[in-house]
Amino acid sequence: MASPLADHWTLRSDIDYLNHGSFGATPRCVLAAQQAWMARLEQEPIEFLAPERTLLPKLDQVRKLVAEHMNASPRDVVFVRNATDGVNAVVRSIALRAGDEVLITSHGYNACNNAVRYAAERAGATVVTADIPFPISGPDDVVDAITACLTPRTRWMLVDHVTSPTGIVMPVDEIVDLAHARGIRVMIDGAHGPGMLQVDLQRTNPDYYTANHHKWWCGPKVSGFLFAREEWQDEIVPAVISRGANLDGFGDTKFQAxxxxxxxxxxxxxxxLPTAIEFLSGLHPQPAGCGLEALMRANHDLVVSARRLILDRLGIEEPVPESMLGSLATIPIPAWRDCTSDQIKEIGKRLRDEHRFEFPVIRFADSIGCLRISAQAYNSIEQYQRLADVLVRLTA
Ligand SMILES: Cc1ncc(COP(=O)(O)O)c(C=O)c1O
Known part of the structure; x- marks a missing residue:
C-alpha cells in the first residue's frame, strides 16, 4: 500500500511505483495548474506567448524562484527542456581543440556521456572515463578516481550530482575545488538535484549546472534549467538557435535571449513549477518555511530504511555509505551477478508483470545485476517490505 499522500498523485494503485527517479511524477494540483496555464494561453495566444508581450515577465518570475532555491543569481539561469538539453548546449558550445582531454565518469548518464563523446570527437579531443568503483566505500573513492585521470591536457569535465545507475550523491564541492585548482572547468549534471538535495550553487561553485524540474521537484514534463557562470555565458549556444540570437527584446542578457x-x-x-514547489513544501508544514527540506529528509530517511530492510533480508553488504545517498538507492543483487542483458530484462519484466512493481533493474559495469529504488512522498515502507518478500522468494 502506498502512503496516504499518494492520493495527491494520479499513479495507478495496482502497481507499487518505486521509480520516481526516472521521470518524476506530477501531483494532481500541479497538473491542474498546468491545465489552467494552457487554458489562459489558448484564450489569447499572442498576448500570452509572444515574447514582446507578456511571456518574458512570466518566465522571469519562475527564473527568480529557481535561482533562489539554487542559491544563484537569476541572471545566470536559463531554461532548457531537460538535463540532456542542458548538457548538449554546453558541451557542443565549448571550444575544444585537438589534443584536449575531457573527463566523464563510469557512473555518468549515457545520453549525456554520448553528447560529450560527440563534441570531443568533432574537435579531435579525447574522452577519458574515470572508473568509479561500485560498491563504493566513501567520497574519497570518487575523488581519487577522478584525480588519477587528470592530466595537463584535461580541459573540462562532466560529473553527475546524483548518479543515475547507482544513486550516489557525488562529492561535487570537492570535485569542483580539485578541478579549479588545475584550471579545469566543471559541469555538474544535476538532473536529480533540485527537490532531492539542498543545492547551493554559490557554495559548490561549478562552471555549469543543469537540472530537471520534472524529477524531484515534481514539475510537469518537460522542463529544466541551465546555470552558467557569467564568464562562460556568451559562448553557450542553445541546441536550438532562434530569434533571440540577433534580435533585441528577448531577454536581459545575451545568454537569456x-x-x-x-x-x-x-x-x-x-x-x-511554482505550484509544484509550493505543494511539496506544504507536505511538511513544520517547522514553518522548511517544508522542502523536511520532505527531502523524509524521502532520504525512507530510502535508507527501505534499502536497509532489503539488504538485511537478502544478506547483502551496504554498497554505498548512507551519507552518500539522497532519495535513490541502488542495490546489487548477488543472485543476478553475471546475468546477461536479456536475463536482466526478463527479471525486470517479471517484477512488473507478475509482482506489480515499477523500478529499474539494470546491469551495471557489464556484470553487476542491480535494482534501483526511489522514495517520494507517495511511497510507504510497506511497499519496500513487499519488495523484500518478493526478492527473497525470487533469489532463493
Ligand atoms: C544523471 C542524469 N542525467 C540526465 C538525465 C536525463 O534526464 P532527461 O531525460 O530529462 O534529460 C537523467 C535521467 O534520469 C539522469 O539521471
Missing amino acids: NFNWPGTFDPSPLLA
Missing part, C-alpha cells in the same frame, strides 16, 4: 525563445513552445510546464 538565446534561450528564452526556442521557437514556439509550451511554457505551461515551466509556469506550473
Whole structure:
C-alpha cells in the first residue's frame, strides 16, 4: 500500500511505483495548474506567448524562484527542456581543440556521456572515463578516481550530482575545488538535484549546472534549467538557435535571449513549477518555511530504511555509505551477478508483470545485476517490505 499522500498523485494503485527517479511524477494540483496555464494561453495566444508581450515577465518570475532555491543569481539561469538539453548546449558550445582531454565518469548518464563523446570527437579531443568503483566505500573513492585521470591536457569535465545507475550523491564541492585548482572547468549534471538535495550553487561553485524540474521537484514534463557562470555565458549556444540570437527584446542578457525563445513552445510546464514547489513544501508544514527540506529528509530517511530492510533480508553488504545517498538507492543483487542483458530484462519484466512493481533493474559495469529504488512522498515502507518478500522468494 502506498502512503496516504499518494492520493495527491494520479499513479495507478495496482502497481507499487518505486521509480520516481526516472521521470518524476506530477501531483494532481500541479497538473491542474498546468491545465489552467494552457487554458489562459489558448484564450489569447499572442498576448500570452509572444515574447514582446507578456511571456518574458512570466518566465522571469519562475527564473527568480529557481535561482533562489539554487542559491544563484537569476541572471545566470536559463531554461532548457531537460538535463540532456542542458548538457548538449554546453558541451557542443565549448571550444575544444585537438589534443584536449575531457573527463566523464563510469557512473555518468549515457545520453549525456554520448553528447560529450560527440563534441570531443568533432574537435579531435579525447574522452577519458574515470572508473568509479561500485560498491563504493566513501567520497574519497570518487575523488581519487577522478584525480588519477587528470592530466595537463584535461580541459573540462562532466560529473553527475546524483548518479543515475547507482544513486550516489557525488562529492561535487570537492570535485569542483580539485578541478579549479588545475584550471579545469566543471559541469555538474544535476538532473536529480533540485527537490532531492539542498543545492547551493554559490557554495559548490561549478562552471555549469543543469537540472530537471520534472524529477524531484515534481514539475510537469518537460522542463529544466541551465546555470552558467557569467564568464562562460556568451559562448553557450542553445541546441536550438532562434530569434533571440540577433534580435533585441528577448531577454536581459545575451545568454537569456538565446534561450528564452526556442521557437514556439509550451511554457505551461515551466509556469506550473511554482505550484509544484509550493505543494511539496506544504507536505511538511513544520517547522514553518522548511517544508522542502523536511520532505527531502523524509524521502532520504525512507530510502535508507527501505534499502536497509532489503539488504538485511537478502544478506547483502551496504554498497554505498548512507551519507552518500539522497532519495535513490541502488542495490546489487548477488543472485543476478553475471546475468546477461536479456536475463536482466526478463527479471525486470517479471517484477512488473507478475509482482506489480515499477523500478529499474539494470546491469551495471557489464556484470553487476542491480535494482534501483526511489522514495517520494507517495511511497510507504510497506511497499519496500513487499519488495523484500518478493526478492527473497525470487533469489532463493
Ligand atoms: C544523471 C542524469 N542525467 C540526465 C538525465 C536525463 O534526464 P532527461 O531525460 O530529462 O534529460 C537523467 C535521467 O534520469 C539522469 O539521471
